[in-house]
Amino acid sequence: MKRLLTLVAILALLATACSRSDNADTATTTGDADTTTTSSSTPTTTPPAAEVDLELMLLYHQHQPLYPKDADGVVTRPWVRVHATKDYWDMAAILRDYPGVKATFNLTPVLLLQLEELSNGVKDIYWVLTEVPADELTDENKQFIYDRFFDSSPKQIGRFPRYQELRTQKDSFGIESFTEGDFRDLQLLFNLSWTDPSFLAEEPLAGLVAKERDYTEADKATVMDEHLRIIREVIPLHREMWDSGQIEVITTPLAHPILPLIADTNLAIVGDPTGLLPTNQFRQIADARTHIQEGLAEAERLLGRRPEGMWPGEGAVAEAVMPFFAKEGVRWVATGEDVLAPSLGLGTFERDDTGTVIEAEALYQPYLADNPNDPDVAMFFRDLTISDQMGFQYSGKSPDEAAADFLGRLQAIKDRLEAQGASGTHVVSVILDGENAWESYDNDGIPFFQALYTTIEGADFFETVTPGEILDEQGDSLTVLPEVWPGAWFSPNYATWIGEPEEATAWDYLFRMRRDFGAAERSGDVPEADLAAARRIMLFAEGSDWFWWYGADQDSGNDDYFDTAYRELLGQVYDLLGEDRPGYVSVPIIPETAVLAERSPEDILTIQVGAGPGDEGWQSAGYYPGGVNDLVDGLYYAFDKDNLYLRVDGPSRATVGTQEIYLGAQSGTKRAVTMDDRVLGFGATHLVRFEGAGACLYAPLPVPGNPQLPDCQEIEASTSGDSYIVAVPVRSFGALEEGDSVLIKTLFGELFPTDGPALAQAPNLSDLEVVRTVADPTGDDHGPGTYSYPTDGVFIPNSYDLTNFEVGLSGDNVVFNIEVNTVINNAWGSPNGLSIQTFDIYIDQDPGSGTGAQDLIDGRNASLSPENGWEYGVTVEGWQPAVYVAQADGTTEETKPTFDVVVLGDRGKVIVRIPQAIFGEGDPAEWGYALVVMSQEGFPAPGVRRVRDVSATAEQWRVGGGDSAAGDTRIIDALWEIEGEAEALLAQRIVPLVAPTQ
Structure with a gap:
């Protein structure tokens, strides 16, 4: 990949207007460092205001x-x-x-x-x-x-x-x-x-x-x-x-794939270096090109004309795939500003508190992707804020108010461009989903569109255009991008579709199917009609929609529907090839929903296996009772650092024959059926079989159809009456971290539990090297001392009351443990279990030196004290967790690497595991830390990073006791050991930093 240009180089590039036309007007920029929040102010270093021709490109995505x-x-x-x-x-x-x-x-x-x-x-x-x-x-x-x-x-x-x-x-x-x-x-x-x-x-x-x-x-x-x-x-x-x-x-490649990942899954590493890749690299360049070819062909057949533009699936692009579009005559593609910013070396686009982009000239123009051996392809880049206002915010405003806000934002962009000395034509690209937003609008959005389009027609400072018209006017004078960063329309990476264990498994399934299709194709034994049909289904299995729902970052509420549909497509390929469906196709990637235990263990328990059911530890162990129609009377489990202890109270071997326990860990080869082919509902990685007076542990398990188990690993076991007890070594599951789960089903004549697997959630088994522990006083969840919770019932008391914070090292990860003073209520079903809280962790790698950023993430309305500054800020929330990186000039860049967030809701605990490599060099024991909690908000005010507003009086969805619009902090509690001091600091909009000496 080409080396990214620095910000200085990009400003120079814009100043000289790298252009396809020697006679084109020169675009200028001053490299102005002014970050004032008043869009009309003009720094003395900028040229006099010039006239800007503003154009609006509206693009609605229907899929x-x-x-x-x-x-x-x-x-x-x-x-x-x-x-x-x-x-x-x-x-x-x-x-x-x-x-x-x-x-x-x-x-x-x-x-x-x-x-x-x-x-x-x-x-x-x-x-x-x-x-x-x-x-x-x-x-x-x-x-x-x-x-x-x-x-x-x-x-x-x-x-x-x-x-x-x-x-x-x-x-x-x-x-x-x-x-x-x-x-x-x-x-x-x-x-x-x-x-x-x-x-x-x-x-x-x-x-x-x-x-x-x-x-x-x-x-x-x-x-x-x-x-x-x-x-x-x-x-x-x-x-x-x-x-x-x-x-x-316009149209999209055939199956709406993440085209760069079809070309090479290793491209995911660039934007998400810590994400989990599939075991097998998927690399099918020919398929990527076929998606473009057939997508265009189908659109032309049904629409009667061949589109000139394309919206790649999820706006996913990369340098490597741009020639594929060029070879098929695609004139332009569109994607998001999260691709453009790193392509220009900017990190992210900064906005002032009105939401207006500071680097306006960089964003508001189409570019050319340079294809040395093919025609260049134009690229349009979505304004995230305005697009999301239409998609998510304007439904809460009156139609006239929303239309006025929309035009006000366009006017602010024009003002910013002219204040920066820009001239000529600039394009604002507003791109959004054209189907799902309008259910939230009054009367399906019709009054909104009537107000918006009426206002647009009456405006005299811009006009609406289509991309084709723009390229007809100025296609030869577009700036050439130094590179195309691998990212999508809303993220500078592909982390939504790859990077988590479920996603890795789904890509490995696709690899196996594609490999087997290739072998059948090369054999020449499959009739051409069947082969063509199998190829078409194979391409649809490469679509992005299946990978969207895997992992913790998205949740449809019925993800197993998409899991089943995806695996059915894989199976249909084998059907058309005349082959039996391999066993892996029947293995759910998303397991059945686990059954909740009647009782969960609160801590580590060591059980004396030889003591049978009389060991008093069983009274505190996890417990699943059997029903009146179940052969099993009860299932117990407990962990210590060495073993997972299991006890089954059930019928004798003479009554039911084989007595087995199937276990599913998060990693390992998975088998979806028992050894006698009963469907488990999850992928089993281990089998415990009681044999004679003892028990054998078998792993890895053979694929379905293979009856040969590996060699028996004898493990500690005992039988006493109708109780069967075993100790399974924890090391056999790999690295079990706190919050990780092992799924369990027993086979004592029949499978138990019947409604889904039991779930044994691991306590803290790791040898976590704790480098910092801070206790926070209870009852101080009132911001500067005056705040009260929103009035809706989802905001249960003490939800924002921090009680403890711990930093530790485990393997290659930095681990943050956060505790609050009540259970954590996942009211809106977020993928990771956080719906109402947002936690920010700020890391000062050289406390006391004043380097790094002082202002917290947008909308917090607070900063560190002048002698401190943070290098990294981690925001932990339900849908859009991120890591912010402070730049040398004091600005910050939002990144979205893959990291683990585990919520133990019943314990009021959040565990965050982040690869230490993300934080660069240094010793976490010597760093300073600040922790704050706010109320998570899916529809924040402009310029606010997804946290809830504060108003004078608490409302259903607003914190009471202040005025965040006037600058009061949105922080409800800040970590500090000394009672009363955090409130005084928050009243001054200062967040305390816990330094190594404290």
Whole structure:
């Protein structure tokens, strides 16, 4: 990879306007270091303000995963259909009322192909069950409708009084209260709620909206006929508007893959050097090119024109893949500012407290990716803040207020550019998901778009354009990028799709399938038609959607659905090749949800195995009781540093034959079935089999179909009456860290537990070398002394009350243990268990010297004292944990390396493990540390990094007792041993640093 240019070199590059045209105007920049938060101020070092021609490029991304069909050919999810009827048609159609507004739409091949199938008569399961007459619904049908036909947002449900009534009835009285009429109304209202309001205002649907309730079977048919009509209009509408010139339509490589990872999974190392790579390097350059070729071909077939632009899957790009686009005639691609900043050596784009980018000239222009042997490809880069305002924030504002804010941001950009001496044309790229945001808006976002587009048409300081028009105007004068950093539209890496154990396993599965496909292809034994069909399914298995849901960084609430769908695609490849499905295809990557223990051990316990069930330690061990119909009466577990102790109270060997315990550790070869082929529901890595008076431990386990176990490792065991006890050496599981889990199922005649595996969560077994321990007084979770919690019930008392902080070393990791004064409530189901707290850890590697950054991460409204400065800041939260790195000039760069966050909710404890290499050289024992806790916020104020505001009086979603908009800190508790001092410091917006001498 080319060496990154320094910031100085980039400023020089912009100043000389590296250009394809010798006659192009010279773009200038001053390298101005001014970081004032007033966008209109002009430092004396900048040239006089010049006129800037501002252009706005709006790009809406429309995509759905490839939803599998059941054995009857019915699609198992409704989301392609209902987004077509609610979003895909109207997102384009509304522009016809605003001829002065232009936009670009990305229609992915995966979406287009599924729309084509629906247009040709394929149906989804929700559609099929809607058509079943209510008086003919089976109990199974009713349960599905009761469970899933409320899959609409609160705003969608609230538009229909009867739908809200049924929702309340469900919450209050259960399925038994639902009558035939209730089910019929629910069948219709689910589909009505997923229909665009413009259709609801016209017949034949307007009458059904007015009717409100007591619908007929004919009414249901009317709604579904309308759905089919709308679906069939989506593609022709886009084709028509593209031909008119008001929109440009682009597409994505065929299966929406993370194209750089298909080309080489090792590219993940660049942006995430500590992420876990798959065992086998996946490197299929030919597949990457095929995705582009076939994506363009499908789009051309269905749209009637070949797109000139592409949105790579998840905006994922890299230097290595840019020639692939060029070879297929792709004129331009788009991605995010998180790719551009490191490509220019800037780290990240800095913003002032209004959210306006400081390095405006660098962001607001398209660039060229230099392909020495192929045509250059233009690149557009998304403004993250404005795009996210539309996607996530404006739903909370009135339409006029949101539209005014949008234009205000564009005006601030123009002002910033002119203040910096920029001239000529600059482009603001606003790129967002065009389908999922609008459920949170009033009336599906129609009033917002009416206000926004009206305001845009009336504005005189910018115009909307499509990328193709921009390139027609200035394509030969674009600045050439020094390199294309490997990243995606929202991150300077691929950590969402690779880097965690589940993701590594999924990539290894893909490697095995791709290897086996290649062998079959080379054999020449597979009929060409079957081989072509297998190749197409193979490409769809390479899509990004499967990898999105693996790991702890994303959670759909039903990740096993996508796990099953992914492995089914792998299996279908083998079916078409005429081969038996290998055993690994049946092994879930995401295990069954573990059953909660009736009792969990609070600490390390050493059990005397020979003492049988009489050892008093069993009274404190983890415990799973058997049910009245279970052969096993109970399962117990406990850990000490040497062993995992297991006790099964169950039937004798004479009664049930083999007595086995299957264990699943986080690493190791996994087997999904018992030795007699019963499905476990997780990947077992170890087997304990009671034999004679003792027991054998077997690992690694053979793949399914191979009956040969490895040699027996005799382990300590005892039997006493109906109790079977064994000590499994902890070392056999590899490195077990605190919070790691071992899954367990016993086979004593039948599998137990029956509803999912038992889970033994490891206590602190490591030889953690503790270098710092700080206790914090309880009851000081009130910021500067005046704060109170938000009023909603999810903010349980003491949630923000820090009690203890520990720093230690374990292997190659620095470990931070954080404790609060109550259980940790994961109210909104974050992937790692943190929903309401955000913890920041600031590391001063040379305390007292004043180097590094003093101001904390954006929005904290606090800083370290002048004699201290932090080199690294770790923000620990549920969805977007990150590591901030202080730069020599005092600015900071946000990075997103892979690191572990383990939440032991019932213990009020958070464990953070970060590779020490991320922090560079130095001894953690000699560093200073600051720890603060804030209230996590998914919809923060502008310029605030995902923490909750403070207002004068506590509100449902706001901390009370201050005014963060006026500069009061958003910190609720700061680590400090001396009672009362932290509050006084926070009142001055100072955070104390725990230095090595304390």
